[in-house]
Amino acid sequence: xxxxxxxxxxxxDVLSKLLHQRDGAEHRFLTxxxxxxxxxxxxxxxxxxxxxxxxxxxxxxTTLDANGDLPPVPQASALEQTIAQAALLQRIVxxxxxxxxxxRSAAExxxxxxxxxxxxxxxxxxxxxxxxxxxxxxxxxxxGLRTLGPVWSRPNQFAHGVPFVMNHGPDFGPGLSDAGRDxxxxxNELRIMIDLSHMNEAGFWDIAxxxxxxxxxxxxxxxxxxxxxxxATDRQLDAIRDTGGLIGLNFGVRFLHPEGIxxxxxxxxxxxxxxxxxxxxxxxxxxxxxxxxDGTFMSRQMQDVSGVQLLLEALRQAGYDEAELxxxxxxxxxxxxxxxxxx
Numbered sequence: 001x002x003x004x005x006x007x008x009x010x011x012x013d014v015l016s017k018l019l020h021q022r023d024g025a026e027h028r029f030l031t032x033x034x035x036x037x038x039x040x041x042x043x044x045x046x047x048x049x050x051x052x053x054x055x056x057x058x059x060x061x062t063t064l065d066a067n068g069d070l071p072p073v074p075q076a077s078a079l080e081q082t083i084a085q086a087a088l089l090q091r092i093v094x095x096x097x098x099x100x101x102x103x104r105s106a107a108e109x110x111x112x113x114x115x116x117x118x119x120x121x122x123x124x125x126x127x128x129x130x131x132x133x134x135x136x137x138x139x140x141x142x143x144g145l146r147t148l149g150p151v152w153s154r155p156n157q158f159a160h161g162v163p164f165v166m167n168h169g170p171d172f173g174p175g176l177s178d179a180g181r182d183x184x185x186x187x188n189e190l191r192i193m194i195d196l197s198h199m200n201e202a203g204f205w206d207i208a209x210x211x212x213x214x215x216x217x218x219x220x221x222x223x224x225x226x227x228x229x230x231x232a233t234d235r236q237l238d239a240i241r242d243t244g245g246l247i248g249l250n251f252g253v254r255f256l257h258p259e260g261i262x263x264x265x266x267x268x269x270x271x272x273x274x275x276x277x278x279x280x281x282x283x284x285x286x287x288x289x290x291x292x293x294d295g296t297f298m299s300r301q302m303q304d305v306s307g308v309q310l311l312l313e314a315l316r317q318a319g320y321d322e323a324e325l326x327x328x329x330x331x332x333x334x335x336x337x338x339x340x341x342x343x
Contacts, residue, residue, distance in 0.1 A: 002316060006113055007308045008330035009051030010248030010288055011123070011197070011219035013295030014038045015085040016056040026091040030099070037293040037304040040099060043118055048305040049330065050103070050112065050119030052147055052218060053089060056295070057081040057128055070154035070163070078128035079136070086143060089122060102144050106338035113330070121337075123218075125198070126152035126161070132179050134186055141190050146341065149195035149218070150176075150183055150203070153230070158183050159203040162229040166260035170229050170236075175202035176210075184210050193340040196220075197230070197250075197290070204236060213340050214245035219290030221255050222277045228255050234281065241282035246336040248290025249274055251302050266299040268314035275315060275328070284324055288332040 017036060018025035033039040038048070057078045059071065093102045101112040103119045112119035122144040130136045137145075151161035158180035160173035176184065184207055187194050194211055195218045196204055208215055217240065223231040232240070232247055240247055249271065254260050256270050278287045293305065301307055312325055320328070 002313065004047035004309055005312055005322075005325055005329045006047050006049040007051075007289060007312075008049050008109065008113070008119065008333045009293070009308075010246075010290030010333055011052050011054055011125075011250075011295070012038055012291060012293040013054055013056055013125075014293065015053055015088055016058070016081075017294040019081075019085055019088055020058070025088055026095055029092055030096055037298075040096070040118060042305050044116075046305040046308055048308055050101075050109065050117075050121070051291075051333075052121045052123040054123045054125040054149075054295075055082050055085040056125045056152060072154060072156050073126075073128045075128060075131065078126075082124070082129035082140075086122070086140065089120065090143070093120065104144055104146055105341060106334050109334055109337070121146055123147040123149075123195070125149045125195070126154070126156065127158060127183065128156050130158075130183075132157065134179075134183060137183075137186055137190070137192075141192060145192060146337075147193040147195055147218070148187060149198055150180060150207075151198050151200075153198050159206075160200045161198040162200045164254075165229040166254075167227050168229050169201065169223065169227075169233060170199070170204065171201040172229065173200050173202065175200075175206040181206070181210060188212050191341045193337060196236075204239075208239050208243075213243075214336055215240045215243045216245045216336060216340070217247045217290075219248050219250040219292045221250050221274050222281070225274055225277055226256055226258055226260060228260055230255055237278070237281045241286055244286070244336075244339060246286050246288055246332055247278055247282065248288045248333070249278070250296070251289075251291045251293070251298050251307075252296035253299055254297065262297050264300050266301075268301055268311055271302075271311055272314050272318050276318070284327055285332055285335070288328055288330075288336075 100118045109119045153161040
């Protein structure tokens with residue numbers, strides 16, 4: 001295999017998965033965590049240089065309502081889980097002896113990668129923890145929050161997410177609420193990147209009209225290949241391209257397979273096909289990786305972070321040169337974050 005290209009990834013759920021296993025989560029991440037797809041030793045071995053580390057909150061109530069939506073998470077529970085995961089990230093950084101860096105700028109990401117440190121960016125996937133006044137956002141920004149998805153695949157007071165449905169576009173539910181519009185404005189003011197993965201159709205276009213930042217879908221695929229509600233339509237891809245934004249390839253099988261099935265033997269050629277389509281539609285400068293490690297079902301070939309170099313090799317064999325692979329592997333993410341955050 002060719003020399004490793006460092007990978008900076010657009011989405012992982014390592015924090016929520018670690019927290020819901022048992023105590024000592026930071027130690028397990030730093031020394032090796034069986035049952036996880038990411039830990040520091042495997043990331044270092046695989047050239048997995050960092051990425052957006054998501055906070056995601058869970059609920060025991062999974063009863064669908066009449067519209068097929070999951071119920072909202074109670075704010076008190078969401079706040080407790082959000083603080084716990086943010087604290088876990090801080091402990092990982094503090095106890096890593098410099099091996100993990102919490103990055104607040106593109107320059108800090110570049111520096112961490114150059115020094116061989118894991119470059120972690122604090123991200124939230126669904127801001128159920130915030131109240132209408134958005135005071136929490138200022139506190140989390142001070143703690144390092146730099147990217148935010150207003151919703152996961154359930155509604156909250158700000159917007160509606162898409163349920164997980166095959167052979168259906170993202171047109172579910174209404175657009176942003178007044179609180180959601182205030183959230184977008186504050187994210188623009190604080191230079192917090194807004195992530196459109198999990199956003200429904202109406203919300204996507206509301207944000208496109210309101211936001212002054214590049215449009216980003218951190219972990220979504222091509223709806224034209226896999227018609228799943230979580231994937232980006234051609235019209236959405238065009239908007240991402242036209243704003244100088246980015247789409248990150250999700251490694252989850254059900255968002256890749258043309259029939260949406262959980263096929264553990266799905267080959268890398270399906271991932272290459274999505275990358276080819278995205279590059280043709282939006283251009284090589286606007287396509288990256290958004291693995292969703294520790295958050296979704298993946299094929300046996302992509303069983304953990306070690307698979308990222310296999311994907312890059314498959315792209316190499318498909319005709320991508322080293323400059324193009326470097327853009328997909330990390331260059332495009334860093335450039336897009338720099339445009340979103342400012343110098």
